[in-house]
Amino acid sequence: MKLDSKAPSGPISEKWSKHKFEMKLVNPANKRKHTVIVVGTGLAGASASATMAELGYNVVTLCMHESPRRAHSIAAQGGINAAKNYQNDGDSVYRLFYDTIKGGDFRARESNVHRLAEISPNIIDQCVAQGVPFAREYGGTLTNRSFGGAQVSRTFYARGQTGQQLLIGAYQAMMRQVDAGGVKLFTRREVMDIVLVDGVARGVLARNLVTGELESYAADAVILATGGYGNVFFHSTNAKMSNTTAIWRAHRRGAAFANPCFTQIHPTCIPHSGDYQSKLTLMSESLRNDGRCWVPKTPGDRRPPEQIPDDERDYFLERVYPSFGNLAPRDVASRQAKFRVDEGRGVGPTNVAVYLDFRDAIKRLGEKVVSERYGNLFDIYEKITGDNPYKVPMRIYPAVHYTMGGLWVDYNLMSTIPGLHVLGEANFSDHGANRLGASALMQGLADGYFVIPYTIGHYLAGTKLPKVDTQHDAFRAARAEIQGGIDRLMALKGSRTVDDFHRALGTIMWDKVGMSRTDAGLKQAIQEIQTLRSEFYEDVRISGDKSYINPELEKAGRVADFLELGELMARDALERKESCGGHFREEYQTPDNEALRDDENFCHVAAWEYSGQPGRTNWNRHIEPLSFENVKLATRSYK
């Protein structure tokens, strides 16, 4: 397998302009002759569908939800970065590029990241024009806040619901095209397979979740914008339906999976409280602008927080990282919280949490201002825990939040399967080993609004695409295979529910492939996952029927894929013998517990090619070397 990034030559700031000029174009009359399938309607999928339809392509959009507006982008809270420099505080495209490369611990492709930073201002313009109600100053101009990993204020936000507002903007743009006929929208469809004809992606096979029927969709190109795979951990901040199935099936058809072990653990989540718990809820990182993280100085100090005087509190992020303080990047802040808990200084009923305290912010700004900034987050917190954060410090603990890894894509966002493009969190491209806060929204919209509409034309204009319809043998074969898999699952009348298996997988992943990893633990995880997987295929129980809505059957298919992905994540973590960003190997750390990168041996993207047979997983590891011509490889320090 050859990994050609197709990154254009030339100075970094001119690569994208040059590439835009050099790409082939499809003339307006011919665009309507091309059909493109988009899977997923989050920020990336909805914006791509809308924009391609505006250009004149026939877009077929599929989503697993009942409405495209339910996609999980909606839950993003904090904001979206853009190098507008409206605050006059020294921001620039180059600085955003630099911060993102550094924040990603030098494991992202320079050319892609620079393009992202270049496009970022256009995203804000586009969203404002669509009516996204960003926060504003009294004079009517846009306001910004700061976010982890940056020393400038470049984050645009709409209270604590930025993702919702941006997604609704993209959704509305897409629905406008549905009305105009440019987008054919199919909801409650779950993509089960990518159909290849002569090695080129020419369609998908989807299950109609209402009727249970398998449906075939043919096209000239396929775009996956199906989000991340954090739910492999069972407990994560991801929505319950978020899954890896579409990208995993593509992976099994030949798309390389890059850096699967790069997962982001978000430092500020509401801690786990019981076995019944179905998911973890994120408290936006923006809270760290005004909240201060602390634990008692003495291990085992069980006094209620208000009785612990300031000199007996350890404001650990401010202590360890004086220059970034509570705004240290996510991976760093998460690890520090874990260290405190490991030292026996955790708080709350389970001792697995740290405080995030707004006492000083309320004293400084007043309750009204704090409520304006974070009111809805405080409400969510109170609903879940029953505690009032205006009075009692919040308890927080890290949780899996985002996956930087994903299908490998080149500069044109095309995977190793020709014609199969991957956008947003589903690809691996821009965040390296750690994503900065407020950059996921930026990447999803950059890919959808401003990258794929150009590169898809380049692909379509430069590729010979013989006519293919859904009667083609490839569709029949895929359908038979998928139908067989469903029948097999339905026939196993075992004793354990899908959730049982998913929780068991999650426990393995969190304990051994989570915040810190070891050689022995990873090897053990691989074994345990393999065992769990074979148990799954013997003992899972799905009740109900396949011919009407059956959430158990849906979950079973997704968990089956997670059971393979989990193994690959462990393998990737095992092979990456260094610590970087969200990937922390205990064997590779500095004396003061910071991640120790190995640029000599691991300054590359690991892209895994699936080579398994039915019933037996196997992979080949390929690498795409990363070269840093503009940013000097340096130890990442936030001290």
Added chain:
Amino acid sequence: MQKSLSYLSSAIGRKQLMAITGLVWSGFVLTHMAANLLIPFSAELYNKYSHALITNPAIYLAEGLLVLTILVHIGNGIKLTLENRRARPQKYAMGTNGSKAPRFQSTWMIFHGSLLAVFLVWHLLTFKFGTNYQIVYDGVQMRDLHRLVIEVFAQPAYVIGYTLCMVGVGLHLSHGFYSSFATLGFYHPRYSPMIHGLGYVYSFVVAAGFIIPPLYVLMTKAN
């Protein structure tokens, strides 16, 4: 897209029609109530007022307007209610309650509205088309409506029925008054609560103003 609905057949258009016709009648019942307050005080004043009213040629215009608006209000109300029923053929086992329940008078408009429609017919039959007593004041012959009113309100059963209907009027107005303003697009975070309050005062005053004369008559004139 086919040609858009005409305003008068649209949901909001018809709702605004309900509001306007409702407001016309709100004004009418207020003046009617004020005139009724003459009953306890003076038969002569009351009779002279009603004579002046019905001999004024403008009365035909006013009556025409009232008939037209009430027909539109009732017809439209029934049609909207039927459509609303169709919008939820399968009822809930349990209705909204607790802090999520709306004010009950708001959801029962069709019920007290229907009661008022029946009352209106009854009321017209009793008074407008009731016994035509005559009386002469200052050499002018006119209808002695006061005598009829006293006769009718001296019957306890009638007064009970009448009072219940007037409670219905109060409830209907207490939603209708405020609701009409909202329907016509008036809403302001500072002034709307005042309108709401005013609506309650208004509907209470109207209902009380209608109930006082018969109670007075019943208590003083009953045999």
Added chain:
Amino acid sequence: MASANSKKINLKLKVWRQKTRADAGRFEEISAPEIPVDASFLEMMDIVNNRLIKEGRDPIAFDHDCREGICGSCSMVINGNPHGPERGTATCQLHMRKFHDGQEIVVEPFRATAFPVIKDLSVDRTAFDRIIASGGYISVNTGNAPDANALPVPKEKADDAFNSATCIGCGACVAACANSSAMLFVSAKVNHLAVLPQGEPERERRVLRMMQTMEEAGFGNCSNTGACSLACPKEISFENIARMNSEYMKASVKRRD
């Protein structure tokens, strides 16, 4: 991992079961013993479903996804109230500590002609998507936007737009409305876009088209009861409806076709 609060309660559920859209449907009584009070309502449903599956019975289908009160998927009527008894809360954010031991809980789907039940508690809300498709947007093709600060928007207007834009499209307004009207949903979108200068060029066309789509979808008429706002998990103000009424009136007067 141990529970923070081990208190548990026993509940009796009366749940609407309906296999498919065509099926008549009926209530089924299901007992739900030993429910931790710190669990959310949906986690309680998960526990019940896991027991049903182990007994080989069909689990209760319900829509859910983010479980953070923002995606708008969850949609049940709990003891008569959409999203349950607590104001400003979606079902996923409702916790069992709001219920007491031995309580009977009636769980029904949202009921409206425009929201047909497709299985158990799951309904089809695509009518909302059709309403948005008919005008709930600002027509601006990608790439056409001027600089974001080129057109200042007063903070009050931005906040006003935001308050309407927080609608999560769950449909509780329709479920709560005695008439199954979608006026709160439609008006929230109309106002969000009408308040902003960017939405000005299409404001008349927008309100006329969206209202027409609402009527054609089979929603009822608004009678200003305000039940919609009371049920709304985002507490979208009834003010939106009043403002849309005037918006609609003006648009009807101005239209030229």
